[in-house]
Amino acid sequence: MWFLYRSHGEAAAAGEREAAMPTFRWEEIQKHNLRTDKWLVVDRKVYNVTAWAKRHPGGHRVIAHYAGEDATDAFRAFHPDLDFVSKFLKPLLIGELAPEEPSLDRGKSVQITEDFRALKRTAEDMNLFKTNHFFFFLLLGHIIVMEMIAWLILHYFGNGWIPTLITAFVLATSQAQAGWLQHDYGHLSVYKKSKWNHVVHKFVIGHLKGASANWWNHRHFQHHAKPNIFHKDPDVKMLHVFVLGEWQPLEYGKKKLKYLPYNHQHEYFFLIGPPLLIPMYFQYQIIMTMIIRRDWVDLVWAISYYIRFFWTYVPFYGILGALVFLNFIRFLESHWFVWVTQMNHIVMEIDLDHYRDWFSSQLAATCNVEQSFFNDWFSGHLNFQIEHHLFPTMPRHNLHKIAPLVKSLCAKHGIEYQEKPLLRALLDIISSLKKSGQLWLDAYLHK
Numbered sequence: 001m002w003f004l005y006r007s008h009g010e011a012a013a014a015g016e017r018e019a020a021m022p023t024f025r026w027e028e029i030q031k032h033n034l035r036t037d038k039w040l041v042v043d044r045k046v047y048n049v050t051a052w053a054k055r056h057p058g059g060h061r062v063i064a065h066y067a068g069e070d071a072t073d074a075f076r077a078f079h080p081d082l083d084f085v086s087k088f089l090k091p092l093l094i095g096e097l098a099p100e101e102p103s104l105d106r107g108k109s110v111q112i113t114e115d116f117r118a119l120k121r122t123a124e125d126m127n128l129f130k131t132n133h134f135f136f137f138l139l140l141g142h143i144i145v146m147e148m149i150a151w152l153i154l155h156y157f158g159n160g161w162i163p164t165l166i167t168a169f170v171l172a173t174s175q176a177q178a179g180w181l182q183h184d185y186g187h188l189s190v191y192k193k194s195k196w197n198h199v200v201h202k203f204v205i206g207h208l209k210g211a212s213a214n215w216w217n218h219r220h221f222q223h224h225a226k227p228n229i230f231h232k233d234p235d236v237k238m239l240h241v242f243v244l245g246e247w248q249p250l251e252y253g254k255k256k257l258k259y260l261p262y263n264h265q266h267e268y269f270f271l272i273g274p275p276l277l278i279p280m281y282f283q284y285q286i287i288m289t290m291i292i293r294r295d296w297v298d299l300v301w302a303i304s305y306y307i308r309f310f311w312t313y314v315p316f317y318g319i320l321g322a323l324v325f326l327n328f329i330r331f332l333e334s335h336w337f338v339w340v341t342q343m344n345h346i347v348m349e350i351d352l353d354h355y356r357d358w359f360s361s362q363l364a365a366t367c368n369v370e371q372s373f374f375n376d377w378f379s380g381h382l383n384f385q386i387e388h389h390l391f392p393t394m395p396r397h398n399l400h401k402i403a404p405l406v407k408s409l410c411a412k413h414g415i416e417y418q419e420k421p422l423l424r425a426l427l428d429i430i431s432s433l434k435k436s437g438q439l440w441l442d443a444y445l446h447k
Contacts, residue, residue, distance in 0.1 A: 023099070024097060026097075034067070040068070041070045041071060045093055046094055047089055047094065048092055070104050073359075112360060116390070136184065143177050143208065150174070179333070184396060202297070215295075228365035241260060242273075242433065248350070249436045252444070253440045278331075309322070313326075340382060343425035359409070363415050367418035367425070378422075387399040387403050
């Protein structure tokens with residue numbers, strides 16, 4: 001019988017340890033939002049992620065952006081296999097919210113959060129997180145077919161100006177579509193197991209595009225975690241080239257900062273925005289990031305792309321000619337990428353962090369473009385940017401199915417759901433830049 005008493009004793013001790021778990025108030029938790037001291041809350045449990053953040057597969061910054069906050073919905077949004085990733089949280093547990101403390105910090109809407117979580121459960125019941133693998137097979141197939149067509153054009157018609165231009169446009173189209181496809185795998189939205197998403201992601205972004213999966217992960221997940229938030233979303237870090245939204249141009253103007261004539265940014269955008277982002281800034285940043293971080297796996301994948309490209313096109317153009325050809329393709333792709341990615345975000349609110357709930361923060365920073373077969377293909381279904389930001393692991397072919405329910409939830413809570421034609425969305429980029437530039441000028445000239 002001694003072992004029964006021992007079991008009861010151990011159970012009682014375990015119960016006492018659980019009962020003795022430290023509790024914290026939000027006032028205390030919010031103090032731990034420093035680079036060297038990071039706490040966050042998931043499902044009312046408090047975790048110290050300071051030491052572990054550097055090992056986080058999505059990068060340490062995306063965790064730091066939620067330090068001192070409730071990160072429940074972000075945690076659920078980014079991780080399709082919650083049981084697996086929860087194992088990594090257990091050793092980091094240091095306590096829980098005090099019973100009298102609300103589950104959400106800083107007055108975030110409890111009702112909106114509860115309704116959004118109910119909406120996600122509905123989406124799961126509708127099997128909207130289930131992948132149609134044939135859909136992604138067709139996407140990969142049409143990319144490979146375009147690569148083959150490009151070579152056949154030069155093989156049969158030679159390297160004259162007309163065949164070269166046609167081939168460049170075909171390859172730019174292939175690159176743009178490969179960009180949308182790697183985005184799917186990077187978000188873990190294709191396979192149930194994260195491992196297979198990561199493997200195929202490295203193949204698509206590395207071998208088909210010559211870029212780095214880890215560079216993309218660390219950058220893009222920050223954008224999703226805190227979209228359009230200065231100092232947190234790298235996509236609005238413009239290195240003093242542009243001023244965005246309302247807060248930044250006013251701050252620059254008041255401080256008399258004039259790195260460029262920002263009142264003309266809607267004009268010089270055409271010269272240094274779409275033409276240069278990929279062939280100059282991204283290409284340099286990707287290569288340097290892989291080398292500095294010693295990311296040899298991604299570097300090998302990227303090198304495999306360049307070997308394949310030069311092996312294919314040096315016979316037609318020589319080494320220097322193939323290099324020029326590559327950068328011309330990047331130049332064309334860059335236009336496509338910039339216009340599509342900015343039409344959903346740059347026109348929306350861009351500001352410091354207001355610490356909104358997940359649903360409200362994503363709706364404030366994103367808008368949609370009307371659905372059509374062309375718009376879906378042209379934008380890689382990022383015309384459903386709202387739904388993609390709310391449910392980043394949902395396969396893109398299901399985003400249109402959840403859209404009506406998202407609209408209904410917005411209407412219930414008086415949140416604007418913006419959807420516009422493609423041309424209007426593209427023109428709004430220029431209007432937004434012009435408006436921000438004028439705000440800067442007014443503040444700059446104000447005595």
